[in-house]
Amino acid sequence: VSVAPGLPLLPVLLVLAAATPPAAGEVRQSPLYTVTPEGGSINITCSVRVNGTLLGVHLRQSHLPAVRKVTYYDDENTPTVDARFRGRVVFSGTMDNLTITMQRLRPADTGAYFCEAIAEDGQGWGAGTTLVVTASARLLQGASWISPPLGIPPPPTCTRTLKALMDSPHFFPDTLSPAASACPGTQPTGFTFPVALALGCLLVVLGLAAMCVLKRRQIRNMCSARDRSTACVIYEDMSCSRRNTISIANHYQ
Known part of the structure; x- marks a missing residue:
């Protein structure tokens, strides 16, 4: 099992502390740290208490030197989700007690996520959630998918099918199509x-x-x-x- 490289939490907190205005209220975020296998899911809860009117809640992913937007939610408009997570995010609860469920996680999703509350008189940040997504065993065999054992070249149809799957943004090794599963080298090895x-x-x-x-x-x-x-x-x-x-x-x- 390999772990996709993630961003350290401390430098992100320092950047946020230096670049943002004083907090307009209290933002409680959970969990602080979690490890999940590829294809799994995580629930990030943002509980917000502000002094003024709460306008909306962002979920952002650290990507130094910037912080990238993942979702935005408010009670009046349709939530927005970044293209990288589209179709993999579910919202539940209200704006001041929001649970964001991220599904079908990938190793590239590893990183630190922060709840940001937007109020009339300012904004506030949560403590952050460090997410580590571990790669599945079948993904580690990616090289053998294109080059099967004993150096036998795969059929041209298998090469095209597997390449299209690996280039697809919705590629998940644990849910291969029947055509891809029939190709040599796609069966999991018995080392577990x-x-x-x-x-x-x-x-x-x-x-x-x-x-x-x-x-x-x-x-x-x-x-x-x-x-x-x-x-x-x-x-x-x-x-x-x-x-x-x-x-x-x-x-x-």
């Missing part, structure tokens, strides 16, 4: 189970090692010098005694 088995064995070994360390510490604490139990005293007396226990002949017999 061995990796999961190795990780499971590693976790078991680490757990046993931790239990042994804790057990040794527990025994040491039981036999500490300040508060020794009866069992420890008896053990120490029997193990540390240097008295000669060899039997001595009885001279009176």
Whole structure:
């Protein structure tokens, strides 16, 4: 699994703090951080409390040195969505408590997203949501789709079909068409189970090692010098005694 490169959250906050006027109210945003697989979805909630009249709510994506618009919502007009996210955004709630659902996420969607409240006397920003979208296993095989195993060239129809899919803005590897799935090299490889088995064995070994360390510490604490139990005293007396226990002949017999 690979992670698409994202923008750090701290530089974006610094840019926003330097470039925007004082906040006109309070904007609470959640979640602060989330990781989702490719093709998944995320709910970003913007709760707004302003001093004046709330005009609308933007959702923006950090793209230094600028901040790009993703959506705009108000209660009176039709919401607007950027072309990159068109058909993948659903709104629910009201303008002052808005939930924006982003669906069919792609690795390119990785980044920091900010709620921006627009009021009559100014604007306010949320703390931001850092989104990381992990690439699916089938996407990682993109090179083998065009060059199948053993160097066998794919049929011309497969080459054209796969190239059109990968160039399409609505391309999602987990929902291949029957024509594309029939092409050689598009079937997922079976490396998931061995990796999961190795990780499971590693976790078991680490757990046993931790239990042994804790057990040794527990025994040491039981036999500490300040508060020794009866069992420890008896053990120490029997193990540390240097008295000669060899039997001595009885001279009176």
